[in-house]
Amino acid sequence: MNYAFFSYVYDTLMDVTLYGKWLEYTNRHLEKSGQRVLELACGTGELAIRLQQSGYRVTGLDLSDEMLSLAMNRQLDAGVRFPLIQGDMRQLEEVGSFDAVTCFSDSLCYMRDENEVLKVFKSVYRILEEDGWFLFDVHSIHKIDNLFPGYMYNAELEDVVFLWTSYAGEEPHTIEHDLSFFIEEEDGRYRRYDETHRERTYPIPMYTNLLKQAGFQHVNVTGEFGLSDIEDTTERWFFACKK
Known part of the structure; x- marks a missing residue:
């Protein structure tokens, strides 16, 4: 996915209140006492910085060099430092192991088909520690x-x-x-x-089936930021998956 120009207007267009909601959703599932968190598709780094400031040990990964460059500048402005990796979420073999992996802002919806989604799920499962969490959201079919x-x-x-x-x-x-x-x-x-x-995007049973194929046995799906049940008009589905 080419973000050569979109990266420079991304923050201007983004609803910044969403970052706080993603942080709250993450906090409800994780402990903040130094847990290692890999944020997939970290973009310009806003959520990663908030996670780091909340007590997590964060690593950010993104496919876009342009996004990572902006994330580095944002780190400097915020006075925090954590690793930033240019990489593909379908191939995480070299990034180490983590207590949790997050992937928000419908980033998984950029996968071309269910086989690519399954590659992400398997890749995440392999790098998660036992009892680790994989937290992500996707656009609903609606x-x-x-x-x-x-x-x-x-x-x-x-x-x-x-x-x-x-x-x-x-x-x-x-x-x-x-x-x-x-x-x-x-x-x-x-x-x-x-x-x-x-x-x-795909029906929820497709996502849960792919997650089980990858090895996840405990999957909870909720509506907006985990605060509601799934309804016909839900716009974003949230998945909390435990290894």
């Missing part, structure tokens, strides 16, 4: 099928004009986000850059 198609968002930042349009993909429960960036250059003219982000 959100992918009913809320995203036709979504449009435009933003004018200091030197970037940003256009976002979403439409249904060809495969079941998929969505495609077309992102266009008009970036001001030194001569005052704007150059256009385009990215397409594809996301996919």
